[in-house]
Amino acid sequence: MNSATILAIETSCDETAAAVVRDGRECLGQALASQIDLHARFGGVVPEIASRSHQEVINPIIEEALERSGKSLADLDGIAVTQGPGLPGALMVGMATAKALSFGASKPLIGVNHIEGHIFASFFDHPDLSPPFISLVVSGGHTLLVYVSDWGEYEVLGETLDDAAGEAFDKISSYLGLGYPGGPIIENLAKKGDPAAINFPRAMMKTPNYNFSLSGLKTSVLYYIAKKKSAHEEINLENLAASFQEAVIDVQVSKTERAIREKNVDRLVLAGGVGANMRLRARLAEVVKTNGWRLYYPPLALCTDNAVMIGAAAWFGYNRGAFLGLDAETKPNMTLN
Amino acid sequence: MILAFDTSTDWLSIAIGRSDQIIAEIEERAPRAHLNRLLPAIDDLLKKAGGAPGDIEQIAVGVGPGSFTGVRIAISTAQGLAHAIGCPLIGVSTLDTIAARLPKSNATIYPILDAKRGEVYTAGYNNLGHRVSDHQVLAPEKLARKLSESGKPVLMTGDGLEKYRDIFQNELGDLATFSKPTLWPPNASVLIKLAREKIEKEPVGSYFKVLPIYIRLSDAEESSKREKS
Numbered sequence: 001m002n003s004a005t006i007l008a009i010e011t012s013c014d015e016t017a018a019a020v021v022r023d024g025r026e027c028l029g030q031a032l033a034s035q036i037d038l039h040a041r042f043g044g045v046v047p048e049i050a051s052r053s054h055q056e057v058i059n060p061i062i063e064e065a066l067e068r069s070g071k072s073l074a075d076l077d078g079i080a081v082t083q084g085p086g087l088p089g090a091l092m093v094g095m096a097t098a099k100a101l102s103f104g105a106s107k108p109l110i111g112v113n114h115i116e117g118h119i120f121a122s123f124f125d126h127p128d129l130s131p132p133f134i135s136l137v138v139s140g141g142h143t144l145l146v147y148v149s150d151w152g153e154y155e156v157l158g159e160t161l162d163d164a165a166g167e168a169f170d171k172i173s174s175y176l177g178l179g180y181p182g183g184p185i186i187e188n189l190a191k192k193g194d195p196a197a198i199n200f201p202r203a204m205m206k207t208p209n210y211n212f213s214l215s216g217l218k219t220s221v222l223y224y225i226a227k228k229k230s231a232h233e234e235i236n237l238e239n240l241a242a243s244f245q246e247a248v249i250d251v252q253v254s255k256t257e258r259a260i261r262e263k264n265v266d267r268l269v270l271a272g273g274v275g276a277n278m279r280l281r282a283r284l285a286e287v288v289k290t291n292g293w294r295l296y297y298p299p300l301a302l303c304t305d306n307a308v309m310i311g312a313a314a315w316f317g318y319n320r321g322a323f324l325g326l327d328a329e330t331k332p333n334m335t336l337n
Numbered sequence: 338m339i340l341a342f343d344t345s346t347d348w349l350s351i352a353i354g355r356s357d358q359i360i361a362e363i364e365e366r367a368p369r370a371h372l373n374r375l376l377p378a379i380d381d382l383l384k385k386a387g388g389a390p391g392d393i394e395q396i397a398v399g400v401g402p403g404s405f406t407g408v409r410i411a412i413s414t415a416q417g418l419a420h421a422i423g424c425p426l427i428g429v430s431t432l433d434t435i436a437a438r439l440p441k442s443n444a445t446i447y448p449i450l451d452a453k454r455g456e457v458y459t460a461g462y463n464n465l466g467h468r469v470s471d472h473q474v475l476a477p478e479k480l481a482r483k484l485s486e487s488g489k490p491v492l493m494t495g496d497g498l499e500k501y502r503d504i505f506q507n508e509l510g511d512l513a514t515f516s517k518p519t520l521w522p523p524n525a526s527v528l529i530k531l532a533r534e535k536i537e538k539e540p541v542g543s544y545f546k547v548l549p550i551y552i553r554l555s556d557a558e559e560s561s562k563r564e565k566s
């Protein structure tokens with residue numbers, strides 16, 4: 001692998017981020033602007049607001065990341081950008097900016113799959129990590145199980161058929177009027193609750209495939225709340241949060257365990273914003289320990305969307321010579337492999 | 338060398354100027370293909386003009402109003418180029434550019450752009466080419482009524498006329514004349530001229546302060562505003 005210092009840009013959802021990463025393992029400088037406050041009053045990410053905000057801050061963020069890294073555009077070996085999956089308008093701001101920088105500074109352009117970036121975030125704390133492994137990617141926009149057989153070789157074993165895990169947390173939290181984003185709020189409440197207090201359905205737990213579905217669970221939680229309200233009974237929020245969270249995690253843990261067995265690997269990489277959930281980490285750690293496997297996850301700051309992970313994945317694209325042309329487009333529905 | 342482009346409408350218009358001349362230009366209809374087409378077309382034009390990105394000394398960009406996405410593609414591209422090349426960036430209203438494409442006239446010029454959802458973007462320009470109203474977004478019927486009440490002659494242009502010309506014609510009758518469709522796109526050579534005038538009048542700020550003119554809020558903000566009122 002050739003050494004390379006790459007400027008990476010990430011604008012696929014609600015974080016505008018840039019980072020300068022050396023050899024896929026070392027962050028020389030990064031900057032990030034979160035839009036959480038802009039979307040909070042809508043209870044979820046509003047695409048047009050996201051696009052506008054990316055546009056306003058992207059260049060100051062890029063300049064800040066460069067400045068912190070002590071590098072100028074001329075020092076770089078390439079420019080990387082998230083090509084997909086993500087919000088079309090949001091991706092477009094990053095892609096147009098990256099293409100112009102690459103053309104103006106005569107640097108090669110590398111398109112990165114956002115999910116691949118999440119998986120690569122674990123390499124920062126674990127330089128020893130290498131395929132084959134199973135990765136469980138759970139975030140606001142994604143829930144999927146991936147078999148990584150070799151560098152750059154992905155087999156998506158299954159994914160959510162409706163809501164992503166983070167989305168379900170947001171919806172329940174917003175329905176209860178608890179705020180946004182829902183993940184940390186529900187997790188916090190759940191810490192003091194009894195996960196066995198309410199028996200919510202574990203959808204697709206027994207199906208032989210690796211897909212997930214959360215809409216049924218979400219409906220039964222909303223139904224439970226409505227029933228309690230109409231009977232004027234008090235809702236124990238802590239038990240509700242713990243029981244809901246446990247139902248989500250049970251299915252994820254059981255399918256992940258099955259995937260590791262089927263692919264006969266001994267490593268699991270947890271990735272994505274929901275990967276910061278301590279209950280999920282603890283449950284997976286338990287399974288991994290019992291079976292003598294190993295669990296890897298990124299440092300907390302690299303669980304949610306960031307550009308450092310894009311720079312990490314881009315190093316491999318750079319070495320494969322997988323460069324984009326000036327006519328490159330975004331791929332809002334980009335898949336792995 | 339000055340590079341100018343506007344992708345706020347279905348049209349992709351790019352021009353390169355040197356001294357007081359336009360040395361290369363392109364105007365093509367490329368709906369929803371701006372991200373894909375813009376840089377390859379700039380690259381082609383630069384080669385035709387015998388230059389490279391490093392030869393660009395100034396960039397001028399159309400900042401809307403128009404398609405939210407189209408405007409953002411133009412500005413993101415312009416900002417990225419200005420950053421990489423280290424040159425100043427000048428933003429010009431797309432309506433200004435469309436109006437300035439017409440010869441001086443005694444009638445007030447109204448560029449009309451389709452703003453979707455049954456509305457148009459417009460502004461009025463007097464015979465000196467000065468904007469005499471704010472940029473606005475409103476229903477074409479409402480604009481037609483307002484102009485008819487004022488009773489003054491108007492000259493309309495812009496590709497919003499494709500859809501709404503009849504409404505203006507019916508309401509305004511002899512008060513309204515319409516430009517030829519070939520003059521409707523926001524032309525980048527005109528944009529260069531306006532950018533040069535702007536540079537003479539005011540200092541050029543930081544390239545990342547050149548931002549889109551949206552006029553309209555996002556749908557989500559519009560409806561939450563409606564709920565409150």
Ligand SMILES: [Zn+2]
Nearest residue numbers: 114118139305
């Ligand atoms: Zn993500």
